[in-house]
Amino acid sequence: xxxxxxxxxxxxxxxxxxxxxxxxxxxxxxxxxxxxxxxxxxxxxxxxxxxxxxxxxxxxxxxxxxxxxxxxxxxxxxxxxxxxxxxxxxxxxxxxxxxxxxxxxxxxxxxxxxxxxxxxxxxxxxxxxxxxxxxxxxxxxxxxxxxxxxxxxxxxxxxxxxxxxxxxxxxxxxxxxxxxxxxxxxxxxxxxxxxxxxxxxxxxxxxxxxxxxxxxxxxxxxxxxxxxxxxxxxxxxxxxxxxxxxxxxxxxxxxxxxxxxxxxxxxxxxxxxxxxxxxxxxxxxxxxxxxxxxxxxxxxxxxxxxxxxxxxxxxxxxxxxxxxxxxxxxxxxxxxxxxxxxxxxxxxxxxxxxxxxxxxxxxxxxxxxxxxxxxxxxxxxxxxxxxxxxxxxxxxxxxxxxxxxxxxxxxxxxxxxxxxxxxxxxxx
Amino acid sequence: xxxxxxxxxxxxxxxxxxxxxxxxxxxxxxxxxxxxxxxxxxxxxxxxxxxxxxxxxxxxxxxxxxxxxxxxxxxxxxxxxxxxxxxxxxxxxxxxxxxxxxxxxxxxxxxxxxxxxxxxxxxxxxxxxxxxxxxxxxxxxxxxxxxxxxxxxxxxxxxxxxxxxxxxxxxxx
Numbered sequence: 328x329x330x331x332x333x334x335x336x337x338x339x340x341x342x343x344x345x346x347x348x349x350x351x352x353x354x355x356x357x358x359x360x361x362x363x364x365x366x367x368x369x370x371x372x373x374x375x376x377x378x379x380x381x382x383x384x385x386x387x388x389x390x391x392x393x394x395x396x397x398x399x400x401x402x403x404x405x406x407x408x409x410x411x412x413x414x415x416x417x418x419x420x421x422x423x424x425x426x427x428x429x430x431x432x433x434x435x436x437x438x439x440x441x442x443x444x445x446x447x448x449x450x451x452x453x454x455x456x457x458x459x460x461x462x463x464x465x466x467x468x469x470x471x472x473x474x475x476x477x478x479x480x481x482x483x484x485x486x487x488x489x490x491x492x493x494x495x496x497x498x499x500x501x502x503x504x505x506x507x508x509x510x511x512x513x514x515x516x517x518x519x520x521x522x523x524x525x526x527x528x529x530x531x532x533x534x535x536x537x538x539x540x541x542x543x544x545x546x547x548x549x550x551x552x553x554x555x556x557x558x559x560x561x562x563x564x565x566x567x568x569x570x571x572x573x574x575x576x577x578x579x580x581x582x583x584x585x586x587x588x589x590x591x592x593x594x595x596x597x598x599x600x601x602x603x604x605x606x607x608x609x610x611x612x613x614x615x616x617x618x619x620x621x622x623x624x625x626x627x628x629x630x631x632x633x634x635x636x637x638x639x640x641x642x643x644x645x646x647x648x649x650x651x652x653x654x655x656x657x658x659x660x661x662x663x664x665x666x667x668x669x670x671x672x673x674x675x676x677x678x679x680x681x682x683x684x685x686x687x688x689x690x691x692x693x694x695x696x697x698x699x700x701x702x703x704x705x706x707x708x709x710x711x712x713x714x715x716x717x718x719x720x721x722x723x724x725x726x727x728x729x730x731x732x733x734x735x736x737x738x739x740x741x742x743x744x745x746x747x748x749x750x751x752x753x754x755x
Numbered sequence: 756x757x758x759x760x761x762x763x764x765x766x767x768x769x770x771x772x773x774x775x776x777x778x779x780x781x782x783x784x785x786x787x788x789x790x791x792x793x794x795x796x797x798x799x800x801x802x803x804x805x806x807x808x809x810x811x812x813x814x815x816x817x818x819x820x821x822x823x824x825x826x827x828x829x830x831x832x833x834x835x836x837x838x839x840x841x842x843x844x845x846x847x848x849x850x851x852x853x854x855x856x857x858x859x860x861x862x863x864x865x866x867x868x869x870x871x872x873x874x875x876x877x878x879x880x881x882x883x884x885x886x887x888x889x890x891x892x893x894x895x896x897x898x899x900x901x902x903x904x905x906x907x908x909x910x911x912x913x914x915x916x917x918x919x920x921x922x923x924x925x926x927x928x
Contacts, residue, residue: 332909333877339858340878343781344774352769354762357791361798 409462409734411746414453417739422480422487423729424510428457429487430736433475450475454508459732459749467508470515474502477526483537485510488518490539491525501526501545505556519560761801765794768811776818779874781863793817815879816889819871854912861911869904872897 412430419432433450452469472478474492481488486507494500501524508515521539528542537556553564725736735748769790776786793814797804804810862870868890875886883901887894 332905335854335858336873336905336908337877339855339862340778340874342855343859344778344878352765352773352791352794354758354765354794357765357794358758358761358798361795364795365799 405751407459407462407732407749407751409457409459409747409749410464412457412736413455413464413466415739416453416736417450418476419725419736419738420478420480420489421725421727421734421736422482423727423732423734424456424482424487425730427459428727428729428734429480429508429510430455430457431469431478431480431487431489434739457734457747457749459734462749467513468515470506470508471517472502472504472506474504477501477528477542479528479530479539479542481530481532481537483507483532484535488530488537490530490537491521491528491542493524493526500524501543518556521554522561522563760805761798764810768814769794772811772814772818775815775874775879776822778878779818779822779871781859789818789821790814792821812889819875819889822867822871857912858908861908864911865904865907869900869907872900873904873908876901 414430414432414434416430416432416434419430422429422431431452431454433452435450452472452475453466454469455464455466457464470489472489472492473494474489475494476492478492479490481490486509488505488507490505492502494502503520503522503524505518505520506515507518523544525539525542525544528539530537530539532538538553539556539561540553554561555564556562725734725738727734727736731751733750735750737747772790772793773786776789777783780786780789796817797810797814804813807813862873865873871890872886875881875889876883881889883894883897886897890897
């Protein structure tokens with residue numbers, strides 16, 4: 328055996344290449360063939376081009392302009408017409424609201440860069456409401472937040488509440504402001520600020536309370552604090568393990584926090600939390616084989632909590648089982664091949680840009696370049712797509728489901744033509 | 756843009772492109788077809804290609820893309836068979852030659868994209884960002900494909916854990 332796998336692989340490839348002495352290429356044939364093909368193309372003529380263009384316009388699915396012709400909606404779901412958005416936001420905050428979606432974010436940022444010499448311009452913040460019944464957008468006041476990126480949004484008692492964030496994508500200036508947009512009055516009001524600036528947090532309404540967890544603070548990422556907004560200010564709960572990633576309030580009034588899996592522990596911690604009483608119940612760990620990239624949490628129609636994980640090697644789906652020994656995450660689908668087979672996508676990359684969100688009758692899995700249903704409710708997030716890059720930044724499409732409709736919103740870094748897409752998973 | 760320029764390009768880069776195509780697909784005849792087809796396409800846009808910083812990278816991308824297209828076009832019942840090379844490699848390869856034969860055979864069993872990523876990493880020595888651009892996918896896709904490909908190779912080779920430990924290396928640019 329070689330001293331290392333990499334060395335053996337490299338030696339094998341170079342050995343093979345060296346063992347294949349190439350024959351000379353007939354350049355004259357190549358040039359002649361290229362010219363013949365060029366002539367054939369010209370013969371096709373402008374009329375043929377027009378016919379093809381018309382055919383493409385008629386048959387290519389609307390979605391194809393967004394991120395690849397292989398994208399297909401899940402069975403029983405269909406894309407419905409929605410107007411182009413009035414803005415092309417950068418990494419926006421999207422919140423499902425009754426009858427539509429609320430989008431808030433910065434525009435006109437241009438190139439995203441980690442290079443401190445070329446920080447992006449601050450950009451302007453815009454907000455708009457999408458009416459999913461008419462497909463129309465309407466701009467609304469952007470509000471008083473000083474943040475531009477990493478703002479968490481949730482719907483709480485008829486208000487869209489935006490939390491924290493930072494002034495730039497590379498800034499350490501994490502913000503404490505919390506603002507609420509009343510959907511009835513279309514006006515903003517400030518809520519008590521966070522105890523500490525928090526960027527890219529998660530927020531959710533649970534038992535009538537706004538709960539914030541995860542994200543980055545000035546004192547370090549993955550803190551164990553969970554914040555509950557109460558009259559007069561924020562109450563801090565300690566779940567005893569790092570909190571990052573996803574929350575769900577769909578199990579009664581309980582908040583389910585999913586912890587952080589890293590390269591050392593390779594586990595995901597989960598907890599059930601009652602934000603009212605502060606009661607906490609630790610749940611079983613979920614093993615993770617590699618660095619965790621994506622995970623999602625939701626509840627099936629039978630109220631069974633489900634956890635979806637996507638790491639660098641696996642695309643797994645777990646179901647929370649209630650047994651005599653307490654809670655345990657039982658694998659439902661546990662490997663790439665199994666998930667691929669279950670979803671029927673040979674080109675699917677469950678772990679790549681893998682993203683799981685909800686749908687009214689199932690779990691909407693956006694996996695690489697395909698969309699599928701599994702059966703869970705209550706999630707949202709982003710998917711990195713092959714929709715192109717712009718200025719070196721990856722195109723991201725935020726995916727948010729609310730009341731059976733999923734909004735796919737490409738951000739400013741998506742080169743591909745086409746605006747937002749609305750997937751109706753309600754079957755009606 | 757002249758045919759002479761193109762001939763000089765083919766003369767200079769053709770052998771390396773064919774070696775690349777060979778390690779990519781494992782079949783000499785297909786490798787030559789891939790390169791020939793890529794060159795036909797390249798010549799059609801030669802005036803633009805010459806303005807690129809590395810025209811050979813453009814040809815390489817066509818080869819990779821055509822390789823994937825060709826793979827998809829194959830009939831499902833046509834199974835690639837790991838072949839034994841019939842030309843001895845240069846140098847003293849008595850040490851580890853069996854391992855390389857086994858590795859070459861194992862490579863033949865990899866899915867196309869996994870093999871492409873490993874070849875681009877370990878033969879062309881490209882960074883993940885370059886591979887992602889070439890394959891028009893994200894860097895995480897590249898990492899995933901590489902990890903899965905390496906796992907399959909290791910499984911095929913039944914390598915022991917100590918050897919396998921040396922395989923993952925961070926290439927995230």
